[in-house]
Amino acid sequence: MEEFMNNMAPLIWPKHERISFCYAERKIGKGCDAKEGNPFGPFWDSFEIDFVKSEIFGPDLHYLSHANSKVSWAKYKGNDWPVLAFVGPPSVFPVEEENTHLQEYLVWNNKIESQALEIISNLPKGRFVGIHLRNGIDWVRACEHIDESRGLFSSPQCTGYRNEHGRLTPEVCLPSTHTIIHQVIQRVKLINATSVYVASDHNHLYHELSFALGKYGTTVHRSSHDSPHVDLAVLGKSNLFIGNCVSSFSAFVKRERDVKGLTSNFWAFPEPVKNLEDHNEL
Numbered sequence: 001m002e003e004f005m006n007n008m009a010p011l012i013w014p015k016h017e018r019i020s021f022c023y024a025e026r027k028i029g030k031g032c033d034a035k036e037g038n039p040f041g042p043f044w045d046s047f048e049i050d051f052v053k054s055e056i057f058g059p060d061l062h063y064l065s066h067a068n069s070k071v072s073w074a075k076y077k078g079n080d081w082p083v084l085a086f087v088g089p090p091s092v093f094p095v096e097e098e099n100t101h102l103q104e105y106l107v108w109n110n111k112i113e114s115q116a117l118e119i120i121s122n123l124p125k126g127r128f129v130g131i132h133l134r135n136g137i138d139w140v141r142a143c144e145h146i147d148e149s150r151g152l153f154s155s156p157q158c159t160g161y162r163n164e165h166g167r168l169t170p171e172v173c174l175p176s177t178h179t180i181i182h183q184v185i186q187r188v189k190l191i192n193a194t195s196v197y198v199a200s201d202h203n204h205l206y207h208e209l210s211f212a213l214g215k216y217g218t219t220v221h222r223s224s225h226d227s228p229h230v231d232l233a234v235l236g237k238s239n240l241f242i243g244n245c246v247s248s249f250s251a252f253v254k255r256e257r258d259v260k261g262l263t264s265n266f267w268a269f270p271e272p273v274k275n276l277e278d279h280n281e282l
Contacts, residue, residue, distance in 0.1 A: 005047050012082040020051040022087040023058035031056065034087045051085070094154045094248065095255070097161045103255035108233050115225055116233035119197075124219055126194030129187050130238025132231075134247045135174065136202035143173035143246070154251035158266045166270045173246045175267035177205060181212045183267060187240050188218050195219045197238060199231035201249075236260075245269050 020034035027033050031054030035041040044050075076084060091099070108116070120128070146152060146168055151159065155168050171179060184196060195218060198204045209220045223230050228249070235241055236256040243250030245266040254264045 001047060005049075009083075015050070016052060018049060018051050018083075018085065019053055019055050020085050020087055021055050021057060024056060025054075026087070032087050034085070040087065049085075094156060094251065097156070100255055100258070103252075104259045106256070108229075112227075112229050112233050115227070115230045116237065119221075119223055119225075119230070119234050120237060123197065123221060124194040127191050127239040128195040128197055129184065129191070129193045130197045130235040130241045130253075131180075131184060131199070132235060132241075132243045132247065132250045132253065133180065133198060133200040133203065133205060134244045134249065135200065139201070139247075140174060143170055146170045146173050153246045154248045155246045157251045157254055158245035158269050168245070169268065169271065171268040172266065173244070175244075177208055179268050180205060181208060183242060183265070184209060185212060185216070187242060187265065188213060188216060191240050193218055193239065195221055197234055198222050199228075199235055199249075232256075236262075238262075241265065242267060 020032040022032035022034070025031055025033075026036060030036075032051070034051050034054070035044050142152070147170070150163055151168060152173065155172075158172075159166050159168055175183075187193070188196065196209060196213065198206065198209065198220060199222070204222050206220055206222065213220060223234065232249070232252055235243075235253045240263050241253055241257055242265045243253055250266075257264050
């Protein structure tokens with residue numbers, strides 16, 4: 001993006017022609033209002049981008065996943081519209097089932113790739129388990145709505161797009177510390193891992209995991225780069241990954257690993273099978 005803004009934008013996207021695209025007005029009378037709120041405003045400001053007007057393409061024109069969209073979008077010819085700047089991604093959320101394979105075309109740039117490989121090279125020699133913990137206050141509140149919906153955010157990655165693989169539970173969305181430690185120990189023993197790499201938006205459970213894994217000689221690590229992209233790259237290369245079923249961050253990792261044929265697991269999913277004794281008592 002920096003290279004584009006510095007070298008190409010002055011030629012093909014001058015300041016007086018910068019138009020933001022959106023499906024519908026975000027606020028009545030304000031068009032796309034592309035820079036309102038976070039992360040929208042800070043993102044565009046970081047590249048010193050201001051928009052002169054809005055281009056609302058809905059409701060007759062849909063995102064690319066809809067039938068006949070390619071023909072409809074042809075009205076925005078490259079000669080007249082060299083840059084299409086969308087307020088949000090021109091796709092539906094979560095990623096549709098037929099589009100998950102597109103992950104194979106995403107490649108980390110040299111900077112992210114080298115930082116990820118450096119982190120992995122500094123881990124103890126041997127296999128490592130990569131885990132993602134989503135536990136910020138915003139996530140805690142989001143998980144409160146689990147019982148109201150059959151699916152939430154990226155949950156189809158484990159429950160299936162038709163819930164054919166299982167049901168979503170509060171524990172799957174926000175696993176307890178007990179569940180996390182128990183599952184990590186299981187996976188560490190399964191692949192004889194020498195280390196665990198943790199990515200988190202809030203609490204890495206560093207001390208809890210270190211204490212629990214100490215008797216196995218397994219160490220716990222996190223990135224010093226404070227970069228979610230580096231975390232994604234490292235998790236994608238782990239020998240075994242445990243992610244959050246509902247999180248789109250975890251979903252990114254899983255899609256990359258699916259393309260590479262690598263193993264991915266989820267917290268508290270599938271649900272443990274109850275003992276036969278429990279059924280006999282009923």
